[in-house]
Amino acid sequence: MPLSSGKSSIDLFFNPKSVVVVGSMGSPFFGARVVAFNMRKFGFKGQIYLVNPKYKSVDGFDVYPNVRSVPGEVDLAVIITSAEAVSGVIDDCGEKGVEAAVVVADGFAERGAKGAALQKRMVETARRWGIRVLGPNTIGVLDAWSGVVTNPYYIDYDSLRRGPVALVAQTGIIGPQAMSFCDMRLPLSKVCDLGNKCDVDESDILEYLGDDPGTKVIAMHLEDVKDGRRFMRVARKVTAEKPVIVLKPGKTEESARAVQSHTGAMAGNYAVYESAMKQAGILLVDTFQELLSIPKIFAYQPLPRGNRLGIVTITGGGGVMAIDAASRMGLRLAKLSRESIEKLASIHPSMASHPVDVGPAFPVSDDPRKLYKGSWSIVLNDENVDAAFITLYATRWFPHKEIAEELSRLRETGKPVAVWAYGPRIEDIVSLYQALEEAEVPFFFTIEEAIKALALTHHYAQIKEKLRKYVT
């Protein structure tokens, strides 16, 4: 079923007016009841119906014996039953006029031949009724704006930060039950676990997110691609407007086999994917950690005009490591202007070189914050600098909010910044991290991740530039 050119059928998954949740009610940690609880907690304002023949009501919700007997209209069904029961529930959904279903249930193609047969039957049933299916074997979707969250597990926090980052994965680890989204202050628009992709696939979701005005950057974990040609076509269109960051596991024969038992998919040849994805303007990352941490730099920061990196560090050793990483990733150390070097020298003679090391002057300064602020401003305002890597010392003696706001203000230079910090207490590192994120200054837990984030902003700026030339 092709997507309509008007309102996407995929939108029903993220913005349903009403949801029916089918499944067990026994546990406060897993099941249909938990989905209803999570949706209310995350602010979903629409109607929620629960279905389970064994209950009459639970947690103040009326419980219906089946989907057909639900009183009002239903946009989206969330199905958390045994694999064997799903096709029957889909039939009920069809009769009810439901047009979209998240099949959370597992035990399908990922569990051998018998499961594959069940999945086939379920897809046939859904097709007959014209129902779009996300899954099976998925935690489904999260929409930070509508409050829809189909994940069947207890979520150990109450709020999300809304923002422009969309996450897509072929694994449930991307869900709010598993990731510290709240603590990370990750500015989320939408999250989607593709599961076994029996119907809705990465191309559908990418196209939808490409058109979504609330999404500015898209991060995708893909163990396979269902329709390579379509995906690359969609990606080329989306990457002209928004960065698309992809992690593609299953690089080796052994891991490709593991992909099959994970989501029933064929991982395919990595080199082929890599080349096609680069052609389509996709930014590739190597680790799950990068997939989570790098998107936010695109959410917060401007794209650089070139690859000349400014570095302000408080550790000379860290500055050298940053240059190593930068060279590997296509950035080069900027040559600061003579004027900048003179200004730096006037703050403290030990600071008059690049990388700018504020470390030696720190203990002899009457207000170390002046060293920070002075050097940041000089480096980011230097015409030979396109982007900056900043190292901070995390300590509770410095007001984290003040540091964050100062770095945030420097966005007016039109140049992206990435921060790495170290310090004697994990608590203070986390607190500084959160203050920076809240001020839209991206924080990274390693030097290399921060540099890679900056390198990818440069890389993406080049992609856009190339596409712009191509169009005009």
Next chain:
Amino acid sequence: MPLSSGKSSIDLFFNPKSVVVVGSMGSPFFGARVVAFNMRKFGFKGQIYLVNPKYKSVDGFDVYPNVRSVPGEVDLAVIITSAEAVSGVIDDCGEKGVEAAVVVADGFAERGAKGAALQKRMVETARRWGIRVLGPNTIGVLDAWSGVVTNPYYIDYDSLRRGPVALVAQTGIIGPQAMSFCDMRLPLSKVCDLGNKCDVDESDILEYLGDDPGTKVIAMHLEDVKDGRRFMRVARKVTAEKPVIVLKPGKTEESARAVQSHTGAMAGNYAVYESAMKQAGILLVDTFQELLSIPKIFAYQPLPRGNRLGIVTITGGGGVMAIDAASRMGLRLAKLSRESIEKLASIHPSMASHPVDVGPAFPVSDDPRKLYKGSWSIVLNDENVDAAFITLYATRWFPHKEIAEELSRLRETGKPVAVWAYGPRIEDIVSLYQALEEAEVPFFFTIEEAIKALALTHHYAQIKEKLRKYVT
């Protein structure tokens, strides 16, 4: 000056009976007074003398006008004056009979020609008196057992975990003022910042740590190597007994230039170092984060007999990523015995494959801890498994201590384990991390770091095996 064959002169830096600290007393955050405070805090039982002509006493310590006027014998001097004043202090140390000095002061070879001249004069002075000098431009040493800590900054915690990990670096970031050693529960023996290496160098320290019974694994950050031949000779000897892990920044022309302005050293050609270090049995890492996190696996865990990796995960997607990393790093996925697969199936049918994914069974289990424990034991006791990667879900609903103790007990299988965890709250991840470290189960913040740690235990086991064959 060669090291004596008896008690190393280097030992004076780590185990002095008495210490004199020369420098400013004004700040509670930096200077000579802070060194005395830190040493008392970390349990140094020897004599501490303070020297500064402007003070009579501070914090209950008598303050002497110069080193010569200190009443008792002095083993070690810590010098935190201006660069210009250091040679004079060294002269005083010579007259007093001091044999070792940590020159914390900066402004030497790392700050151009004038500084290099000062450094030369200081070295000549020290040589004349037969004083070994560590530094200049260093935070010096930390000994977790003796309580010696020469770092001149305030340290934002009161205790260290003592253990077999030694850290050596050419940067002060390795010091307790900068690193969350306490929160990390890192089992430290000794820490040493080599600074500008005007006298004591990496070979001296490596040789000393090689002989130190309290040190089982040595991690070194080296921007340059002063005497390559000697270092490789010492390394060959030490790596036969203890793993030596090296991070060598300054890989590119640009970063090599930055090395020079950081510690006045010449970084040299990376490829040449890489090859020589591998020949000498050194394990190379790529990032500072790896340098900090990987040593502990050697502190806690046995060496594997082969490269066959067992994986127990709670995320199928994470399992695939682990195999990708393992293949890249020389490990391969173990083929579990039929007996193991049957045992796993008897716990839950969804667990009967490898990687073992406890995820699907988790929400339907009456006690998920049984899934954890059962699968860990089956995999680690499988004769086809040499090492295991374990993924945990960090939540406060599971007693972290119980999980940690169970994993700790599995060391009786003689196989190393590495853990990665994720979860909805950073606080719980940190708490689980600390519980695991306390139980001597190494925790890593990314999948790739955990796999690399296991890969390096395998790599080191091969190095030892080769050396053993060579000797017999």
